[in-house]
Amino acid sequence: MTAPYAALNNRTPSRRGFCQAGLWHYRQMDLDSWQPRDIARRLATAVASLIGVTAFLALWLGLPTHFLLAMLGGGGLGFLSFLLVHPLLRAFYR
CATH class of the missing domain: 1.10.287 (Helix Hairpins)
Known part of the structure; x- marks a missing residue:
């Protein structure tokens, strides 16, 4: 991820959980919990x-x-x- 997307998101950038625009983050659902x-x-x-x-x-x-x-x-x-x-x-x- 580039720096502008991380600044807009106010979250730690990671490789998974971002859509193509890089502005939306989701947590993966743990079905065992x-x-x-x-x-x-x-x-x-x-x-x-x-x-x-x-x-x-x-x-x-x-x-x-x-x-x-x-x-x-x-x-x-x-x-x-x-x-x-x-x-x-x-x-x-x-």
């Missing part, structure tokens, strides 16, 4: 997203509802499913 609550939250988010998108498509394409009303219903159902699934998965992974 996930806690059970992290696993439960991420899995519950995936399940709730799947349920929400499926509900949105069912409301929009299967029933004669308006597009925005279908989005609201899918988002609401996804949020409610996260609230139900997350405590179950958290208890399972403990």
